[in-house]
Amino acid sequence: xxxxxxxxxxxxxxxxxxxxxxxxxxxxxxxxxxxxxxxxxxxxxxxxxxxxxxxxxxxxxxxxxxxxxxxxxxxxxxxxxxxxxxxxxxxxxxxxxxxxxxxxxxxxxxxxxxxxxxxxxxxxxxxxxxxxxxxxxxxxxxxxxxxxxxxxxxxxxxxxxxxxxxxxxxxxxxxxxxxxxxxx
Numbered sequence: 001x002x003x004x005x006x007x008x009x010x011x012x013x014x015x016x017x018x019x020x021x022x023x024x025x026x027x028x029x030x031x032x033x034x035x036x037x038x039x040x041x042x043x044x045x046x047x048x049x050x051x052x053x054x055x056x057x058x059x060x061x062x063x064x065x066x067x068x069x070x071x072x073x074x075x076x077x078x079x080x081x082x083x084x085x086x087x088x089x090x091x092x093x094x095x096x097x098x099x100x101x102x103x104x105x106x107x108x109x110x111x112x113x114x115x116x117x118x119x120x121x122x123x124x125x126x127x128x129x130x131x132x133x134x135x136x137x138x139x140x141x142x143x144x145x146x147x148x149x150x151x152x153x154x155x156x157x158x159x160x161x162x163x164x165x166x167x168x169x170x171x172x173x174x175x176x177x178x179x180x181x182x183x184x
Contacts, residue, residue: 025075036069040061082173
């Protein structure tokens with residue numbers, strides 16, 4: 001059984017029962033996070049006729065929802081029986097948002113959610129206070145650019161769709177493993 005670096009930080013969950021509890025919490029949250037991401041994307045699309053503050057707000061909401069969906073799927077990396085597959089799925093997703101060696105999605109999310117830390121110079125992550133906290137912006141329905149980071153709607157949602165498919169495959173693999181382990 002392989003243990004991911006994420007699981008190793010928290011202590012390995014060795015029993016099928018312990019892993020099953022995590023999966024039981026994961027599954028409804030996965031559905032909820034996916035649905036909220038879809039609502040956010042639909043809200044952004046509705047701003048197409050008026051690119052203004054509502055579009056910027058809708059983008060911020062979408063970025064936060066993309067990040068929350070990613071974090072929900074990241075839960076699967078805590079299950080040693082499927083952790084490598086979950087990490088591979090996250091890596092594929094993150095590749096869409098990597099710009100200059102930095103994850104634009106995580107950087108933007110951190111700036112929105114931890115504005116207070118970045119404003120005081122205590123922000124963590126690849127974003128930089130002087131460059132990214134309150135830079136120029138270019139906002140349209142299909143593109144959100146802020147400082148050094150840019151996110152495109154269609155590729156972002158395609159990456160989310162692939163992550164969902166990957167998460168379902170990982171989840172199915174976990175179920176098969178769990179059934180074998182608990183049938184013993």
